[in-house]
Amino acid sequence: MSILSTLGLSSDRKIRYAIVGLGDIAQEAMMPGVKHTGNSEIAALVTGDLEKARALGKIYDVSDIYTYEQFGQLLASNKVDAIYLATPNWRHAEFAIPALKAGVHVLTEKPLEISTSQCEAIKQAARASNAKIMVAYRLHFEPGTLSTIERIRTGEIGEVKLFTSTFVQRVDPENHRAQNGVAAGPLFDMGPYPLNAARYVFGAEPVEVISAVGTRDPAAGLGDFDHTVAVTLRFPEGRLAQFVVSYALNALESYFAVGTQGSIGMQPCYTYGKSLEQTVTSGQDEKTHAFKNTDHFGGELKYFSDCILNDREPEPGIEEGYADVRVLEAIATAVETGGRVGLEPFDRAQRIDTSAQMEKLRAVKSPELVGVSNPAAGIDKVPKN
Numbered sequence: 001m002s003i004l005s006t007l008g009l010s011s012d013r014k015i016r017y018a019i020v021g022l023g024d025i026a027q028e029a030m031m032p033g034v035k036h037t038g039n040s041e042i043a044a045l046v047t048g049d050l051e052k053a054r055a056l057g058k059i060y061d062v063s064d065i066y067t068y069e070q071f072g073q074l075l076a077s078n079k080v081d082a083i084y085l086a087t088p089n090w091r092h093a094e095f096a097i098p099a100l101k102a103g104v105h106v107l108t109e110k111p112l113e114i115s116t117s118q119c120e121a122i123k124q125a126a127r128a129s130n131a132k133i134m135v136a137y138r139l140h141f142e143p144g145t146l147s148t149i150e151r152i153r154t155g156e157i158g159e160v161k162l163f164t165s166t167f168v169q170r171v172d173p174e175n176h177r178a179q180n181g182v183a184a185g186p187l188f189d190m191g192p193y194p195l196n197a198a199r200y201v202f203g204a205e206p207v208e209v210i211s212a213v214g215t216r217d218p219a220a221g222l223g224d225f226d227h228t229v230a231v232t233l234r235f236p237e238g239r240l241a242q243f244v245v246s247y248a249l250n251a252l253e254s255y256f257a258v259g260t261q262g263s264i265g266m267q268p269c270y271t272y273g274k275s276l277e278q279t280v281t282s283g284q285d286e287k288t289h290a291f292k293n294t295d296h297f298g299g300e301l302k303y304f305s306d307c308i309l310n311d312r313e314p315e316p317g318i319e320e321g322y323a324d325v326r327v328l329e330a331i332a333t334a335v336e337t338g339g340r341v342g343l344e345p346f347d348r349a350q351r352i353d354t355s356a357q358m359e360k361l362r363a364v365k366s367p368e369l370v371g372v373s374n375p376a377a378g379i380d381k382v383p384k385n
Contacts (some may be wrong), residue, residue: 012145014303015105016043018064018080019088020071020095021051024110024372026321030084031060032069032364033298039305043080046095047268052371059367071095075102082308084136084301088176090183093118100125106133110192112321114183116329119322126318134304134314135321137196138350141299142358144276148257148264149200150354151280158261163201165194165255167270168228169244173221175375178247184204185225186245187214187332192324193270194243194255198233199323200352201257206233206241206327212334222315231331232380251376253304273297273366282323292360299359315350315357323348362385 003065018041025240034040044064047053066074075098077322082105085095091112096106112135113119126133138153139145152160167190171177177184199205210233214226224309228246243255252268262282268274275293279286307314323346330341 012039014039014045016041016079016081017301018042018044018046018066019075020046020083020085021091021374022047022049022056022372023086024084024369024374026084027369027372028058028374030086030297030301031056032367033295033361034301036116036295036361037298037302037305039309040301044074046074046083046274049371055370059370063303068178072098075099075104081105081324082107082305088180088184089188090114090180093122096122097125098127100131100133101128102194103131105131105321107136107301108133108321109136110196110321111135111188111325111328112318113325114188114328116322116326119318119325123318123322132304132308132314133318134300134307135316135318136297136300137192137316137320138272138296138300139193139196139270139305140200140316141357142276142291142294142296142361143358144266144278144289145269145288146352146358147257147291148266148278149352151264152201152257152259153203153354156261156280157257157259157263157282159298160201160257160259162258163196163198163239163241163243163255164258165241165243165269167194167246167253168249169251169376170220171222172245172373172376173223175373177375182225182332186227186247187229187335188328190245191229191231191243191328191331192246194241194245195233195324195327196320197255197263197269198235198241198243201255202235202239202241204237204239205323205343205344205346206235206237206347207343209327209330209334209343210240211340212331214335217248222247226335229335231333231334233306233327249253266327273363281301293363294359295361296359297362298364303357303359304359313350315352317350319348319350
C-alpha cells in the first residue's frame, strides 16, 4: 500500500516543482518533459533574470516567479513541494540546504557540489530533514545504460578489468562554463559522467588517482583552467579506469568495459536527445543493440516524484553524489600536484536497481531557448591561429 492510500490522498496528486536556475539544461531538457510525467508540475520559477522568467512563465503557464534573493520567500510560501536545482555547480549548496531545512524536496543537477565539505553540509541538512534529495544522474534510468549494467552483473563478458572513456566537446568561449575556472570546467561539468560510469561498471569505488594531467589550448579561446583532463584511477582487485574530458575538441562520447571473456561498448553513451547504442563482443562475435531515444529528464523526474509520493528513498541519493565529488576533488589535487592521490575506503550500500529504475517516457522536442544558448553554440567564433 502506498503512503498516499495510507493518508487517504488521491493517487493523481502531482508534486509541485520550482525550477531554480533557467539556463540551457533546464530550458532545453527538463522543463519540456515535466508535463508528461503524470505526477509532476512546474509551480514556480527562480532566476536572476526576471525578463527571461516572465517569458518562460507564459510558455509554461507559471505565474509565481522569484529572484534568487527571494528564494526564502518561495520556501515559506507553501506553493511548492520540491525544487529542481539547475544553477551552476558551485551554487548547489546555497539553495539545497535552505530547501531541505524548510522540508522541501531537492532534485539537484550533478555534481552534488564542487567540494566534499559542501557535500557534507548538504548531507547534514538532509539528515536533519524529512525532505528527500536526489542527484540527477539521468542515465540511472536509461534503458541502454541499465542493459549494460545488467549484462556485466550477469557475467556475460567475464570479469571486467578495464574501463576506458572519452567525453569531449567544443564549448563556446562566451558560455559561463568557459568563464568560471575549474569549478565550471570539464572536470566537474563533464567528469561525473565517465567517473559515475566507471563506478557502476565495476560496482565498486576507486582507491587511488594514479595520474591526472590537464592541458590548455590557447587557440580554443577558453578561460584560465585546464581545457582537457586525462585521468587514470585504480579500483580494487587490479582494475583500472581511464577517461578524458575536454571543452576543446570535436564532440565524441564513448566508453568500453573490457572483461576476460568479452567487452561492451556504448557510443553514444552520455548525452540526451539521441538513441544510445551498445556493442557486445564475445571472442570474435559482435552484436550491436540500439536503444530507443527516451526522455531522460522526464524519466528521472517521474521517478523522484514517485519516491516522494510513496515515501521511498531515491537512488541515486546523496551518498552517490558524494561518492563522485570525493574522487573529482582528488583528481583536481592530482592535476595540481602532478602526483598520486590515495582515496579512503568508501562503501556504497545502495546501487542501481536495473529493473525498478528503468523509465521509458517518449522523447520530447527541445524548444527554442529564451535568453540562453547551448554551451556549444557559437563555436565558429573561436579564434584561429
